[in-house]
Amino acid sequence: MKYVIITGATGGLGKAFSYKMAEKGENLILVGRTMEKLNNLKTDILDKFKGVDIKLFTCDLTDKVSREKLFNDIKDLNLQITKLINVAGVDTQMAFENYTQEKLLFQIKVNLEATISITKYVLDLKNGQLDILTVSSLCGVTPMPYFAVYSATKSALINFFDAIRYELKGKDVKISTLMPGSIPTRQDIIEDIKKQGLTGKLSSKSPDYVVKVALKQLEKNKRHIVPGFYNKIVYFFSKITPYSLQSKIIAKKFSIKQKDAF
Numbered sequence: 276m277k278y279v280i281i282t283g284a285t286g287g288l289g290k291a292f293s294y295k296m297a298e299k300g301e302n303l304i305l306v307g308r309t310m311e312k313l314n315n316l317k318t319d320i321l322d323k324f325k326g327v328d329i330k331l332f333t334c335d336l337t338d339k340v341s342r343e344k345l346f347n348d349i350k351d352l353n354l355q356i357t358k359l360i361n362v363a364g365v366d367t368q369m370a371f372e373n374y375t376q377e378k379l380l381f382q383i384k385v386n387l388e389a390t391i392s393i394t395k396y397v398l399d400l401k402n403g404q405l406d407i408l409t410v411s412s413l414c415g416v417t418p419m420p421y422f423a424v425y426s427a428t429k430s431a432l433i434n435f436f437d438a439i440r441y442e443l444k445g446k447d448v449k450i451s452t453l454m455p456g457s458i459p460t461r462q463d464i465i466e467d468i469k470k471q472g473l474t475g476k477l478s479s480k481s482p483d484y485v486v487k488v489a490l491k492q493l494e495k496n497k498r499h500i501v502p503g504f505y506n507k508i509v510y511f512f513s514k515i516t517p518y519s520l521q522s523k524i525i526a527k528k529f530s531i532k533q534k535d536a537f
């Protein structure tokens with residue numbers, strides 16, 4: 276049987292991907308840290324969309340042993356994985372000086388190490404067409420003072436998936452990287468968007484919208500996906516504006532706030 280793997284399935288965007296894939300009749304492998312959250316999500320999805328099979332796996336993605344167990348368990352089930360949707364991510368935001376080693380490594384591990392490691396596991400299990408969608412961020416397009424670790428890990432994802440997309444050309448693999456602006460998923464993000472005023476409003480796209488655009492573009496094997504007109508403009512200008520100017524604007528905006536939801 277065919278399955279779609281979704282990491283970070285119990286988060287705001289992960290849930291939206293999970294519902295949308297179930298609506299499309301896809302069987303799901305949902306990965307999260309808490310079985311209770313996963314069970315609640317499964318029950319709710321099955322209430323709405325009958326007939327799909329949902330398998331749940333808890334995994335601390337920062338832990339190599341936990342990741343290895345996850346993939347040995349999935350391998351034992353002998354399923355065909357048709358899609359991997361890498362959603363899990365940590366958006367801690369603060370001046371680099373204020374990080375502890377623990378927070379620093381946690382964010383790098385979830386955003387980068389785990390995503391690349393899981394992608395390798397899934398590619399090793401590949402049996403037929405495989406589509407890989409990875410959630411990066413518009414923040415990965417430019418180095419961001421006061422959001423440096425997040426922006427660096429998300430940027431590394433863009434580079435990594437661009438590179439392996441080339442390596443895997445002609446091998447029945449689609450690879451797209453999603454770069455959303457703001458998505459009102461958690462309460463702290465919703466408040467943040469409000470505080471940003473007009474630019475927050477223009478950048479903000481609902482999880483459902485982001486998922487709809489992402490899946491449509493993944494189908495077309497689009498390399499980079501930027502949902503929303505305003506975000507496309509930001510993406511374009513970040514490519515042509517001198518970094519000396521960009522860094523000033525970003526630092527002014529981001530030095531006044533701190534986000535530490537994990």
Ligand SMILES: NC(=O)c1ccc[n+]([C@@H]2O[C@H](COP(=O)([O-])OP(=O)(O)OC[C@H]3O[C@@H](n4cnc5c(N)ncnc54)[C@H](OP(=O)(O)O)[C@@H]3O)[C@@H](O)[C@H]2O)c1
Pocket residue numbers: 282283284285286287288289307308309312334335336337362363364365366385410411412413454455456457458459460461464
């Ligand atoms: N919201 C935005 O404005 C925005 C914008 C651009 C990009 N993004 C990206 O979109 C993705 C989803 O964000 P979101 O807004 O939906 O945030 P969220 O609700 O906080 O979801 C984050 C997800 O990551 C999972 N996760 C974190 N640490 C983990 C670990 N050690 N092991 C396993 N799973 C772990 C969480 O699992 P638990 O449920 O177990 O906690 C949760 O499901 C992230 O990659 C984020 O960087 C978000």
